[in-house]
Amino acid sequence: MAVFRKRKSFDCPREQLFDWHGRYGAIGRLVPPWEKVNVLERMGGIGDGSSVKMRVKAGPFSTEWHALHKNYKYPEEFTDVMLKGPFKEWEHRHVFFECGGGSAIEDCVTYKLPLSPVSDIIAGRYVTKKLEKMFAYRHRVTEGDINFINKYKPRKLNIVVSGAGGQIGRYLVPFLTTQGHSVKRLVRRQSDSEFEFSWNPDTCEIDNCFGGCDAVIHLAGEPIGEGRWSKSKKKKITDSRVEGTKLIAEFISKMDTPPPVLICASAIGYYGDRGQELLDEHSPAGEGFIADVCRKWEEAAKPAADKGIRVVFARIGVALTPSGGALERFLPFFRAGLGCFPGRGDQVLSWVAMDDVVRGIAHCIHNEEVEGAVNLTAPEQVTMKEFARTLGKVLGRKARFRIPAWLVKLVYGQMGREVLLSGARVNPKKMVDTGYEFGYPRLETALRHLLGRIL
Structure with a gap:
């Protein structure tokens, strides 16, 4: 199993960072715009047993991605597991920390490619590079959106x-x-x-x-x-x-x-x-x-x-x-x-x-x-x-x-x-x-x- 980790610090309380990820639009904000992803169905939020179905396109090809959420521990962590999709196995653990006067998130992805270990040699570096780009984008968007909240302090509208x-x-x-x-x-x-x-x-x-x-x-x-x-x-x-x-x-x-x-x-x-x-x-x-x-x-x-x-x-x-x-x-x-x-x-x-x-x-x-x-x-x-x-x-x-x-x-x-x-x-x-x-x-x-x- 391959493991990818990326950590990012934020200037906000851990609870605020966790809450942002649990809101309805988080998937839409976190999917990079260069990826062709459409949400087909969503049941619940990020609590245990909630799920999401997406269609992921790559060139002329497309596949469905079904994910199930589990291990919900507010405001510490939650996990989504791929039930159906392009990987043989995929588990994404989101862990939230208190960090100095703010907070941090560590995204830990454990995955196995189809036809592993042969495919690891052929596509391993490509997947790692793609994950690095994706999570760097996610963290930039999260930081910008949370900074916006902290500047304007909007009430719910x-x-x-x-x-x-x-x-x-x-x-x-x-x-x-x-x-x-x-x-x-x-x-x-x-x-x-x-x-x-x-x-x-x-x-x-x-x-x-x-x-x-x-x-x-x-x-x-x-x-x-x-x-x-x-x-x-x-x-x-x-x-x-x-x-x-x-x-x-x-x-x-x-x-x-x-x-x-x-x-x-x-x-x-x-x-x-x-x-x-x-x-x-x-x-x-x-x-x-x-x-x-x-x-x-x-x-x-x-x-x-x-x-x-x-x-x-x-x-x-x-x-x-x-x-x-x-x-x-x-x-x-x-x-x-x-x-x-x-x-x-x-x-x-x-x-x-x-x-x-x-x-x-x-x-x-x-x-x-x-x-x-x-x-x-x-x-x-x-x-x-x-x-x-x-x-x-x-x-x-x-x-x-x-x-x-x-x-x-x-x-x-x-x-x-x-x-x-x-x-x-x-x-x-x-x-x-x-x-x-x-x-x-x-x-x-x-x-x-x-x-x-x-x-």
Whole structure:
């Protein structure tokens, strides 16, 4: 049997560290974004007899992973044992210690590979390296999230989230639940749990899930950067944002006791193609389809603002994660040695790491000074060429190729012009001024964290 151990100290009591791991969203926070893992079923928490079923993908292959929890001793330890999965045997023991004025966790994994001991010679070092990357990521996320709790000291909130299954929502909901909050999800189908509520902006129908709600986070919207924009696609992009926002804003504005705050996702596309101009929240809207959509999107929340609800428009930059969006689309080309960038490469990319997206949204909830437009972007902006070169450096692959602008326009049309060939240098002035501390202010550091390429 092979044994892997990794220990990490934290500046918090042992009970707090243990409690964080026991909350519902912990699995979602701890799975590295470069791993393709979907939770299929979860029964209980981390107590004895609780279990979780996941589907794990590796390239074109996938397998189910069934784990059973045992040896629960609060706040000292718990263990999960693989009942079904890719290993012949797997046991992960989580041990929590008091350490000086804080605490520490030791992850101890005992495992046996299929066809061991022959496979140990072939794949042993690969598995060890993969575990090192995975647990280093887990510990970074845990530390960042616990530091956030200790800075803001939030009380337990009841939060409603739309778009919980989208790119940002998949990260936000686990973050909020591990922060100790209760989350209700608005879904565009028949709800199948006590935490799900149905809505349909097309028919102006929405379940009343806002009673006793402390915050609403509205993320739902048709994806923008996928393929050419036909007339029907542009209508979906516009209506999904404007009508959905209008429905929520009007509904809560009619409540006797409405939620105190509405966080409405917007985008830095609000500013249009602005070259090297440094933009902040007071900069005017730009021109183009996306800028027009963002302007209408934000205007649709007016009923909530008129009611006196604190409305925040989170103008989110290019949110980086290898599990979706721009970074996911770039990765296959770079890994194949075909690193590239569109156009001349001088268009400015205002990016933000996904961890800063979810923590930044929570900052907007907890800090009552935050109102109106907020640029949710990293302090460092880069050109598309600089982004490609930095990604190539992190992956050990050079950005060798440039995709001509004419080809981008030919293949993607207006979407290519406005999304791939346009840029804006967006400054997160309000986030900085209200005391938000970015976990990943520099691109290289963010990419190394997200891809498990820490030096």
